[in-house]
Amino acid sequence: MTTKIYQLRVELEGSVPKVWRSILVSPDIDLFELHQIIQTTMGWENKHHHRFGIGRRMYAPEELEVYDARDSRKMKLKNALKAEKDSMTYEYDFGDSWVHNVILVRILPKETVKKFPYCKKGKGGCPEEGIGGIMAHNKTIGDFYNFNDEYCTIERIGFEDDFRPELFNRREVNQYLQMNDYGCDKYDATRSNTQGLFTCLNCKFRNFCLSDLNDDDDDDEI
Numbered sequence: 001m002t003t004k005i006y007q008l009r010v011e012l013e014g015s016v017p018k019v020w021r022s023i024l025v026s027p028d029i030d031l032f033e034l035h036q037i038i039q040t041t042m043g044w045e046n047k048h049h050h051r052f053g054i055g056r057r058m059y060a061p062e063e064l065e066v067y068d069a070r071d072s073r074k075m076k077l078k079n080a081l082k083a084e085k086d087s088m089t090y091e092y093d094f095g096d097s098w099v100h101n102v103i104l105v106r107i108l109p110k111e112t113v114k115k116f117p118y119c120k121k122g123k124g125g126c127p128e129e130g131i132g133g134i135m136a137h138n139k140t141i142g143d144f145y146n147f148n149d150e151y152c153t154i155e156r157i158g159f160e161d162d163f164r165p166e167l168f169n170r171r172e173v174n175q176y177l178q179m180n181d182y183g184c185d186k187y188d189a190t191r192s193n194t195q196g197l198f199t200c201l202n203c204k205f206r207n208f209c210l211s212d213l214n215d216d217d218d219d220d221e222i
Contacts, residue, residue, distance in 0.1 A: 002028045005113045006077065007106040007120070010038055010090070012127070013099040014134040016141070019124030022105070024116045027078035031059050034077055036184035038090055038100065040176050041119045043126030043168065046184050048093035052102075054080050083107075096133040117182060119173045126168070 006027050011020035021041045031052050039046045051060040060066035081104040090100040127137040176183025
């Protein structure tokens with residue numbers, strides 16, 4: 001049994017503004033379990049294939065038959081990231097190619113952590129599934145807030161009334177992390193993506209005020 005806990009920072013590459021999560025996890029989990037935790041904490045819908053990149057090696061679930069990838073269930077997190085500042089990538093949806101940087105920020109004594117997995121902090125709402133990738137996401141956010149306007153006028157034409165791209169519900173994420181599969185349904189390779197394989201958690205995360213998250217105390221910056 002582990003005597004340590006990992007504090008990870010998971011950040012969506014290229015997002016403006018930044019979308020990131022700080023999570024506490026056991027180093028004894030495998031990479032498939034980490035995939036489930038990332039899906040839930042980020043707010044993805046788990047509709048697409050994924051893979052981890054560690055140096056030149058790729059890892060994904062064996063049943064997904066990702067080219068040149070080793071089985072992610074056979075790679076423990078503690079063997080993937082061994083020291084503080086070690087990092088790897090997590091790519092979700094090879095079409096839109098959402099690349100996340102996963103950094104081991106701190107290795108903590110287990111007795112100092114009350115519960116895990118646990119989302120400690122985070123900022124930014126998860127992009128919409130199927131939007132077209134990071135450039136399309138950034139354009140959507142820019143259009144919503146009209147960043148190019150001299151007075152930063154909020155333009156809401158064409159958006160739902162409750163669309164709030166900055167929202168992220170940490171409390172509800174932590175509730176889901178205590179469920180089976182960390183709140184993320186397992187991939188069923190026998191069914192089509194068009195049949196609604198997964199429970200959509202993303203929509204549940206968008207409609208809450210998250211004043212407890214929108215602070216400037218980024219104590220996990222490295």
